[in-house]
Amino acid sequence: MAGKLKNGWKGRDVISSLDFTRESFELLFNASEEFAEGARARARARSDLLRGKVVATAFFEPSTRTRLSFSSAAAKLGASVIDLSTEVSSLAKGESFSDTLAMLDSYSDIIVLRHPSEGAALYASEICKHPVVNAGDGSQHHPTQAMLDLFTILRLKGRVDGLNYLFVGDLRYSRTVSSLLFALTRYKPGRVTLTSPPALGLKPETRSVLVRYGMSVREEQNIERSVESADVIYVTRLQKERIPDQVEYQKLKGSYRLTEGLLEATKADCIVMHPLPRTEELPTSLDASPKAAYMRQAGFGVPVRMALLSLILGVA
Amino acid sequence: MAGKLKNGWKGRDVISSLDFTRESFELLFNASEEFAEGARARARARSDLLRGKVVATAFFEPSTRTRLSFSSAAAKLGASVIDLSTEVSSLAKGESFSDTLAMLDSYSDIIVLRHPSEGAALYASEICKHPVVNAGDGSQHHPTQAMLDLFTILRLKGRVDGLNYLFVGDLRYSRTVSSLLFALTRYKPGRVTLTSPPALGLKPETRSVLVRYGMSVREEQNIERSVESADVIYVTRLQKERIPDQVEYQKLKGSYRLTEGLLEATKADCIVMHPLPRTEELPTSLDASPKAAYMRQAGFGVPVRMALLSLILGVA
């Protein structure tokens, strides 16, 4: 149908950033823009867009931020949310994942899934007749986070192309990093730099995807050197449990912390992003800086997810 | 009032299948039919039917399927759900059941209750001014499950009367089995056959209700013989904890499993139902068979509960 041809979003699953073209992203961001900017009168009109629709959230791994921003997005569009999460522990001993998915599929219009296992969202999309949105699975994919990250860059820097990107922290297990890198293959980024402890560098699988799409990245272990030319610094947590040697961990933690001194060494219009929650890698003393973009980034989760839900459910 | 005389549903409690006449069931199924079939335009209109109404769900025993299908039904009609379940554990050490019910009664328009104790729903209906819907209590009553089971039979077989029914598995502790049997006393079923381990046969209390209503059932321990003439096979789980001897359990489990071979021995237009969740008694290899009705059965939970909520709240 026309709508479908036009936007490619209606009724589709969202499994990986790699499933989307630049044009699809741009269509999404145009819609997000409207939701972000809406006047009060329009906010009220929008509260009717998804009236009667049911969004199922199924979080087999906790994620306050992602779950609540999807819930808020649904609410602002007039949709209702049914939430499986509280039962997850009892499911553990109970029914099969595929029977659980079939149940959600028959009770809702769209399923938002978070799962610890690689490939869970793709598997779910094969079971479910309704669209499945991957809200994070395994260690590589979290496409809606990548979408709100790109939208943040567009809003705050005006463009995605030609900027220098720096990724700092745990690049191995962070699905937000790999998802954003995958999404960037649809654009023409400037220099992409990776700064991480050696043991927490990009996975070979992730790297080979980037190579396939002709995107080159370079490694730079010295954070003082790497921050200088960045337009966008994307920081992630070092997770204690990833580094078996605790003496080593304490040392590493310090070296991947974005201090005020480092922030001063960045370009005047550089922005600092972080998927949150944060621990010590991003001191609260940075929050007042105009370079600190992470709180605005989190806030963009709502309009981007509003756009996503309404495009997929065919009303935007 | 006229509406009340006409349908007998408005404002009423739903405690047991035995509380309803065939006419009441038929009225419910006509309404369910409309909710199951609604065109998209009508779906939108319906999303306004219960606007401003509050449905309280109070599950003192977990039940993902029942809770979420009530939540989905409420959402599709524009009602909101307030859910006590997350607090149940803290209630355990806290206030009395009757004070908790009085609280829910003053915050909502209808209370959907699941409770492990026999008679809990009836007790609740005496405390609450608003209607109480029994979403399963004790080991005998789960009337809304019986309703969706009957609706499934009507939809897939065209009638309830004159069909041969076979119940397989734990017939002693399964409240879905006794509730459906009670509901069938309002119809004219053909042969009703029970196949279960001797220790898990119908309770004497259940059997005496059937006798009182003139419904005869026969027992047949050989599942191969019993499947042959059935039009509707209703399977339930054997629960490990019901059978103290684990060697015995392993043996029994095998004998009450609906294998592909058994399914082939059934009539060509036989349907297989199950309240779900399932364990090994119903292998997933059956799912593709046109005889497998259990997934459609689960899906009918939503329109039947939509009909129920709207009839009781006086808007259908």
Added chain:
Amino acid sequence: MAGKLKNGWKGRDVISSLDFTRESFELLFNASEEFAEGARARARARSDLLRGKVVATAFFEPSTRTRLSFSSAAAKLGASVIDLSTEVSSLAKGESFSDTLAMLDSYSDIIVLRHPSEGAALYASEICKHPVVNAGDGSQHHPTQAMLDLFTILRLKGRVDGLNYLFVGDLRYSRTVSSLLFALTRYKPGRVTLTSPPALGLKPETRSVLVRYGMSVREEQNIERSVESADVIYVTRLQKERIPDQVEYQKLKGSYRLTEGLLEATKADCIVMHPLPRTEELPTSLDASPKAAYMRQAGFGVPVRMALLSLILGVA
């Protein structure tokens, strides 16, 4: 803006009963009156008042009654609720309170907060751009409970001024008691009497606030004497964990129990209030008495919170 000048409620935080004038209370109670009395047709119209608005509930301490009555109030006005509570345990080990608040602030239009720490709501109101409603923090403040308590008195006694008040039980750690006492400083109560075990009397800080506002209270340890002249008896729980000596606790428990005998000794038109949940201090044998106001009091939680939400969000 005019609305703001007129009512002083629009966009404001609700931290303590002491933040409000008598005029503000009266405006709230007039709005509550409408929500309590609404005809069915108006109930439907009201279900549109907060359409598209998102209320975040963040309970860092369980409180079924407060949380569900806010949820019910939001639902009846057409607002949606996003609830942080289920994640609270995981938050304990995770992100900072202020980052969590910033997240809620960007996902919702108003934040309803319950927290064990003194001053948590005030702190939250400094972090959040949206209004924060204190649903109980520390041991002194629970202003919306005080509001529904005053509304109950107004409805059942016709006035707040000139009545004799008796507070019985744990007056030291009960934030409902101090909040109502603070609110009463805006009125002209008759005699205010306190009856509690010596170790559980009013905190000096609470007492000094009362003194500052010129409200005198007197202590009377003999409950038989203190009930005689009361128009309003406000009972609270003695909490076992507050009294280290368990022999002492058993003795105290009996002395602060409102028995049928004591109730008979009260004035004919006296009312008994309790914030609930109750334990043994208020036997269920009193429930049938016309003097027992606590169930109606709990029910008034919904209209008062409806009024509060709609005044703050600027639609009442």
